[in-house]
Amino acid sequence: MKGSVLLGLVALLAFAPAAVAHDRGGGLRKIDHFVVVYQENHSFDNLYGSWEKVDGLRDADAAHTRQVNRDGVPYQCLKQVDVNLTSPPLTATCTDTTTGTAFTSHFPNAPFQIDDYIGPMDKTCPAPGVSAPNGVLKDSPGALPGGCTRDLVHRFYQEQYQLNGGRQNRYVTGSDAVGLTMGTYDTRKLPVYKYLHEKRHPNYVISDRFFQAAFGGSFLNHQWFVAAATPVFANALNDGSADDLHSLVDRNKMTTPTPAGYPLYVPPDPVKDAALTVPCGSPNSAGLACGDYAVNTIQPPYQPFAPGTAPARQLPPQTAPTIGSRLSGKGIDWAWYSGGWSNANGDVGGPGWTNGTTGTCTDPETASGAVYPNCPNALFQYHHQALNYFAAYAPGTAARRAHLRDEAEFEALAADSKRHCRLKPVSLIKPIGAENEHPGYASEHTGSDHLVDLIKSVEGSRCAKNTMFVVTYDEFGGQWDHVSPPGQGRRTPGPHDEMGPSTRIPALTIAPGLKHSFSVDHASHDTTSIMATIEHRFGLRPVSSRDAHVQDLSTVFGRH
Numbered sequence: 001m002k003g004s005v006l007l008g009l010v011a012l013l014a015f016a017p018a019a020v021a022h023d024r025g026g027g028l029r030k031i032d033h034f035v036v037v038y039q040e041n042h043s044f045d046n047l048y049g050s051w052e053k054v055d056g057l058r059d060a061d062a063a064h065t066r067q068v069n070r071d072g073v074p075y076q077c078l079k080q081v082d083v084n085l086t087s088p089p090l091t092a093t094c095t096d097t098t099t100g101t102a103f104t105s106h107f108p109n110a111p112f113q114i115d116d117y118i119g120p121m122d123k124t125c126p127a128p129g130v131s132a133p134n135g136v137l138k139d140s141p142g143a144l145p146g147g148c149t150r151d152l153v154h155r156f157y158q159e160q161y162q163l164n165g166g167r168q169n170r171y172v173t174g175s176d177a178v179g180l181t182m183g184t185y186d187t188r189k190l191p192v193y194k195y196l197h198e199k200r201h202p203n204y205v206i207s208d209r210f211f212q213a214a215f216g217g218s219f220l221n222h223q224w225f226v227a228a229a230t231p232v233f234a235n236a237l238n239d240g241s242a243d244d245l246h247s248l249v250d251r252n253k254m255t256t257p258t259p260a261g262y263p264l265y266v267p268p269d270p271v272k273d274a275a276l277t278v279p280c281g282s283p284n285s286a287g288l289a290c291g292d293y294a295v296n297t298i299q300p301p302y303q304p305f306a307p308g309t310a311p312a313r314q315l316p317p318q319t320a321p322t323i324g325s326r327l328s329g330k331g332i333d334w335a336w337y338s339g340g341w342s343n344a345n346g347d348v349g350g351p352g353w354t355n356g357t358t359g360t361c362t363d364p365e366t367a368s369g370a371v372y373p374n375c376p377n378a379l380f381q382y383h384h385q386a387l388n389y390f391a392a393y394a395p396g397t398a399a400r401r402a403h404l405r406d407e408a409e410f411e412a413l414a415a416d417s418k419r420h421c422r423l424k425p426v427s428l429i430k431p432i433g434a435e436n437e438h439p440g441y442a443s444e445h446t447g448s449d450h451l452v453d454l455i456k457s458v459e460g461s462r463c464a465k466n467t468m469f470v471v472t473y474d475e476f477g478g479q480w481d482h483v484s485p486p487g488q489g490r491r492t493p494g495p496h497d498e499m500g501p502s503t504r505i506p507a508l509t510i511a512p513g514l515k516h517s518f519s520v521d522h523a524s525h526d527t528t529s530i531m532a533t534i535e536h537r538f539g540l541r542p543v544s545s546r547d548a549h550v551q552d553l554s555t556v557f558g559r560h
Helices: 005-014 044-048 156-163 178-182 191-195 218-227 323-329 341-345 398-403 407-415 444-459 462-466 528-538 545-549 553-557
Strands: 033-039 094-096 103-105 123-125 204-207 334-338 404-406 426-430 467-473 507-510 518-521
Touching: 033 444, 033 528, 191 444, 204 553, 218 323, 218 528, 323 334, 323 398, 323 528, 334 341, 334 398, 334 407, 341 404, 398 404, 404 407, 407 426, 407 444, 444 462, 444 467, 462 467, 467 528, 518 553, 528 545, 528 553
Parallel strands: 033 426, 033 467, 204 518, 334 404, 334 426
Antiparallel strands: 094 103, 204 507, 467 507
């Protein structure tokens, strides 16, 4: 488990004096309830880059926009592999000769708008549970509406390579989706944007310096969301066997799933893209997080987990403190509400249960290989269930029954809050896959529609008068952003260490006491700022050194 932890702590402490905000204006004192919706896989520029007044696409300079190849030479064109962006079906208008192997493309080396080619209702989505590595060709047999793209790689070492020390110019080279990394959505067409521009909309703030807490993907950032730390795989094998889950990187500190690499990156040395960090002292490991840290997707120790997962490939139960344990220790009620949880967890008859009582999984959208009563939806994401990795919430415990709940229960509580607010002091919401906006298997606009429904359910209730509603995304989803994270160059201040923070992600806050109908908060935050906000409001001890030093979200009230 050794690594450059001391260096990380030094970096944190170096920024400590200026980092913490303690609500000097008193805005948090008006907040009795927190609702946090944790969506999936979009960078700030990708989704919110055209929101007015923000540091967005119009502010991106060429140095942080033009993508470079392995030798640092700017591409002439963006190579594409999504079946709806290649040429054909699009016309080839650009030829690139920078890599030694010429290719043609419809796209010059610059950000482009996805909506111009894949519309919100285009039939480009796969059926639930169906793999489509390069997307689904528009209007092909079996294609579903929703405007889906292919997925993009978003993993621990790859993202560090893509950031390139804050230059933000190797997203294309370090990706299996190459040019799609530069795609953006028309912010003004998003359902949440339209809702927040209607008459009598709630006052809100966009935070345009909000970064994912850790490098890489959803698993790790969910862990930082609840524990502000990276999990450790106790007694992990380090013998080179099939069950040795450590990664290996090449001389560029990069890794790929196979020696063949990605369309524009072939590793020059042996690599292994696995769940754990590289072994300390292994080739090319100097300066990287190393040891037995779990940084890429790994299954939890308890049901629900992906059917057929071998025990050797499940993370041992974690025992570190979490925001949940801090809240419970103070007697403050809370819940993690997950879409599809009752079905996946086998809570027969619970909120959201759709599988009857016949002893078989009857819902037609149940995942293949499921065994009753654990009947997860085909788009239920096991590694998004952050607290299911912790011994405190093991099956059979009172804490699990009390705090790991189905999103349908939150929706019912909000609907029943017309006269008196029925929400718990802290509600953490994880929508099911079909509604979480994840590229590859989910529709962006369908997820945004669901988000609007959640906001309306609170804003239309008695809870609105004292609830802070926060929306953010777990991580960048492999998509480019032009703003350098803390620790990547000197452009952005903020606490940082060997785990992150990383690419900027969307974040918006709705709360009573905001001074304007809309404003932009330019203060530097990361995912753990949400935890810090809850801690400061309820007088909780920090969970780790990161949440102890980040700015909390009281800056949205104008004290920044």
